[in-house]
Amino acid sequence: MASIDRLGPELILLIFAGIIILADLVVPRWRSGLVAASLLGVAGSIVWSVTLVARDMRGGAFDGALVVDDFSLFFSFLFAGIAALVILASIEYVDRFVRHQAEYYALILASTAGMMLLAATTDLIAIFIALELTGVCLYILVAFLKDVRSSEAGLKYLLLGALSTAVTLYGMAFLFGLSGSTNLTDIANVVAQANDDTRAALVMAMVLLAAGLGFKMAVVPFQMWVPDVYEGAPTPITAYLSVGSKAAGFAVVMRIFMEALDARFISGDWANMFAGIAAVSMTVGNLIALTQTNIKRMLGYSSIAQAGNFLVGLAAISAADGELALGASGVLFFLAAYAFTNLGAFIAIIAISNRTGSDEIGDYAGMSRRAPLLALGLTLCLVSLTGIPPTAGFIAKVYIFNAAVQSDLVWLVIVGVLNSVVSVYYYLRVVLQMYLEAPVSEERIAAGPALGLAMAIASAGVLFIGILPFPLLEAAEAAAQVFG
Template sequence: MTFSFTMSPSDLLLLLPEILLTVWLCLILIVDFSFPRLPNEQLAYFSIAGLVATLGCLVWFDVAGITGTLFANMFALDRMALFFKMFIVGSTILVILVSVDYMHRFKFFRGEYYFLVVMSALGMMFMASANDLLSVFVALEFSTLGFYVLVAYLREDMGSNEAGIKFFILGIFAAALLAYGISLVYGETGKLVFSDMKTAQASPGLAIGFLLIFAALGFKIGSVPFHSWIPDTYHGSPTPVTAFISIAPKGAAFAILLRMFLVSLATFRPIWTLLLVAASILSMTYGNIVAIAQKNMKRLLAYSGIAQIGNVLIGLATGTKMGSDAMLFYLLTYLFANLGAFAIVIAVSEAIGSEEIDDYSGLGRRSPFLAFSMLIFLLSLAGVPPLAGFIGKLYIFVAAIKEGLYVLITVGLINIVISMYYYLIVVKKMYISEPLDRSPLKVSGPLKVVVYVCLAGTLAIGIYPQPVTDWVVSAIMMFSDVADPTAALPVPPAVIPFGG
């Protein structure tokens, strides 16, 4: 393999969003140091300006169809990468908006907060494009570095520190697994680029190597059995960071998982389908059952997030184009519903200083707007029509039933009912229980914007999903041009006839 790092201007163009964001990253630091008296909101809006410019650039790429690969295939900018980059940048913008009001809780380093958030976003953008195991490692660690700090950002809060330590120790453990897995895979195949590994022969070393890589990525997405950091970290971190960590890294990690499973491991589909089916069933069931017992809103959303990831894994387990479309679609619906729910958690905790579910009593009377929005987001997470989550779940189930994953679908459907219970417990608190204190709640402007955006997304996708389905289908279509996963398959028989 020869690396040729000569770059033409057209190559540089492909990196434009990343370059733009890197420059902005430096500017954020410079502005923060040069104007120490600058109000905090200003710096937030300054960061958002850069992110919006990046988003605009990504949209332009997507519309104009600017795609390609760089650095001997290490960096791929296909439409799937563009989808995930927009996903990441979009969620980062919303996260910064919800952080504005939270900022007063940070005693130190307020400016660096935005720097770290944007830096993680940049790392995740590289993850979305990583087409090679080395760039996967570098990008993944780059983005996680920011999160290690962000999770422990409430310096005087024991919970936040504990969350930071937990996340850090398990995180470096996952990094070690990843590095070990990469070295095994490289040792077996002599290749690093995903699409070069299509012809790899099965061997124990390769299997263990990919299992280790899957474990590291499973840590990132928080699927059972790699989920143990999630509840405490979500609970302890500053809530905007929790919101961020619950969405953006998942998207980025799924981009890598898609490339890994559908491209390099396409020939081993019957084997890894079993693995993913198991992970998915465990995640959904564990997440939903444990969520029932939660008393804290952030922990509830943490466990519900584990269950939601189980749903996304159904799409991956199908191993088809339709399944991948459905995954992207589902992630988008999850973005709006989950971020919206966290925005309301922040709004409520700013107003009444609590994140316990019991303190949501009577929210329907104290703030009809927040309660109604929370209702919509939770029902979307539960999968109730006409909200986005329902279409997302249905899309995934349709993709899965086409592959005959009956057991998986049955478990998924039963889990919908289980999840309905704990989401409705929150609804009951908000609407049926009487408030202890009837004073109305105030919601700040930026939070309102986020809630409106998420509401609009949840309702619009639920009522008319066609534009979004078109988008995800074309995103995966471009990806399958790079490497067609279905063409490489030796047409497996119905994978698991009523068994797996």
């Protein structure tokens, strides 16, 4: 039974997803019940994860297909938190749907389970299934509005997602061919003994995997879908994609690359590859973000630039000698800080656009007078995205750039800092717009209780991590020890 116990957090989410869909057939249109059930599912998942920690149930399950360790637990809590905030942020938005509200919440729970599995699975077959469980749920959620824009975004996301899955699979097929096993530990043993004959095939598998998973992480040159999908998708789903899907992408990349491809003679290659992608992602994302007029598209490009920042940590993982954990824990810390920050920004955007019906940055003029608290929260999050103290984003950037310096990646840090300076312009342009321009209308905007609560949690998280980063730092370092 230990195996089933270790699958508990994901299983609870999937069970509640099923319950929600079935309950909707029995009791149609019971809106508050749907929300309560989905939040209950997330809470149950968190309680189970806490139990796993409390009883120290770390270890493998299902014949090595799944593992519960500090890394997977870190992501279990992160994804559960993200799901809870996204559900809170969705309530008001989803109330406008005439039909299929139950499916909306059920799909969020199912995709959260998929993301948790992505961080916890240690077998190529299981990883592939987790990848698709997350992906297929998200394709449907992106197209959920079924209007012109949303369906176009969903179709584009699906076509590119399926393409990237095929590429990932091809890489997995070669890893399997080299090792004769789908288990990451077995693959690591084979890779450790690889010689120059097998090196070419190994590099090819590595590049295919990075290309396919680069889509999930949304890094250049696999970022084409990001702005379109972010603009067309329902805004709560955009928020979910920008933090959840991205974090899941990084989780699975760390799991595969740091567990299976960790051997010295190949890790240098992928560290260099990630360093290059990091520099290009930061630069391209920031430069295009400068020209955007739609705030969702702007945050889309900003998320590409932020993915570049995370990749700095991945590049620093292997370049360091003896300091292995610093880059990895930097990525984890940054992902958690970014989750609070970006969710906060999107929650403010949802609250504002629920009333104004517009995502244009021009329409945020004078928002400080129309919605003082929302404007303050949005400002806090944008300041954190820029990386200015006393926010979570500042600590995260300092930590990850410090890891890069220790790994002799000074050039990458210079690129990163220059890019941070560029990003000040487009993030703070929104703040200036809100505080200095005259409002387009005098109508007051107030967030509903659920959105207000979500905003308060996200803002508190941003400030708390910014001022007292140590609890999260310790958790991130413990999680990174798994690969030490």
